[in-house]
Amino acid sequence: MMKAKGVWVITAAAVVVLLVVFAVRLAPVGATPRKPLVPVTNGTFTAVYTAKVMCAGGRTFETDLTLTYRGGRLTRAAIDDYEIPLAAFKYPHQPNYIGEILLDLNKVDKIDNETVKRLGGVIHKRRVDPVPHAELPLAPRSRLLIATSFNYSRLVIEGHGEMINATTHSLLMFDDQANVPYFFIVDIIHSSMRRVCNSSFIFMIAYLKEVKPK
Numbered sequence: 001m002m003k004a005k006g007v008w009v010i011t012a013a014a015v016v017v018l019l020v021v022f023a024v025r026l027a028p029v030g031a032t033p034r035k036p037l038v039p040v041t042n043g044t045f046t047a048v049y050t051a052k053v054m055c056a057g058g059r060t061f062e063t064d065l066t067l068t069y070r071g072g073r074l075t076r077a078a079i080d081d082y083e084i085p086l087a088a089f090k091y092p093h094q095p096n097y098i099g100e101i102l103l104d105l106n107k108v109d110k111i112d113n114e115t116v117k118r119l120g121g122v123i124h125k126r127r128v129d130p131v132p133h134a135e136l137p138l139a140p141r142s143r144l145l146i147a148t149s150f151n152y153s154r155l156v157i158e159g160h161g162e163m164i165n166a167t168t169h170s171l172l173m174f175d176d177q178a179n180v181p182y183f184f185i186v187d188i189i190h191s192s193m194r195r196v197c198n199s200s201f202i203f204m205i206a207y208l209k210e211v212k213p214k
Contacts, residue, residue, distance in 0.1 A: 055199060064079070142178075149168070
């Protein structure tokens with residue numbers, strides 16, 4: 001990534017580097033000690049995640065991400081004590097498909113495998129075995145895997161910059177029996193991220209560590 005004339009330019013190579021840095025974290029472990037299951041919720045709960053964040057420029061750090069839901073809809077999100085505007089999860093629409101799902105978990109049932117030609121991308125949805133991941137203290141009851149990939153020759157994001165020859169990848173592992181996001185990878189491009197990263201772009205991998213049903 002580089003800054004040119006005050007505009008962040010994200011290249012395809014840079015995005016690939018982001019994914020490679022964290023790729024080793026994605027593989028499930030075949031033989032892990034038995035872990036407690038994710039608590040079943042009715043869609044109203046608070047979930048705490050360990051979030052691994054990479055900023056534009058390459059700085060990385062680990063922090064807590066807290067998501068609060070009521071009836072399957074996200075009502076509050078915070079990184080440590082900093083409350084994130086919920087608009088950060090849906091802007092811009094094109095590369096932030098997983099962020100939009102996180103805003104309303106009821107959308108998971110409506111998503112299917114599709115090619116989104118007008119946005120230059122594909123969405124894959126499938127069920128995978130509920131194997132716990134090494135990084136997570138809770139074991140999933142079930143796992144729906146939703147992965148997205150969008151390609152851009154040039155995408156201008158007003159007020160934030162542009163993507164040139166970029167591919168963005170996002171991922172959500174959703175425990176639909178517990179009704180809780182279990183693991184996700186998301187790009188956030190929003191001015192509120194300047195409080196977090198000194199730029200409007202962050203790349204985040206979030207691991208579920210605690211659920212408090214209500």
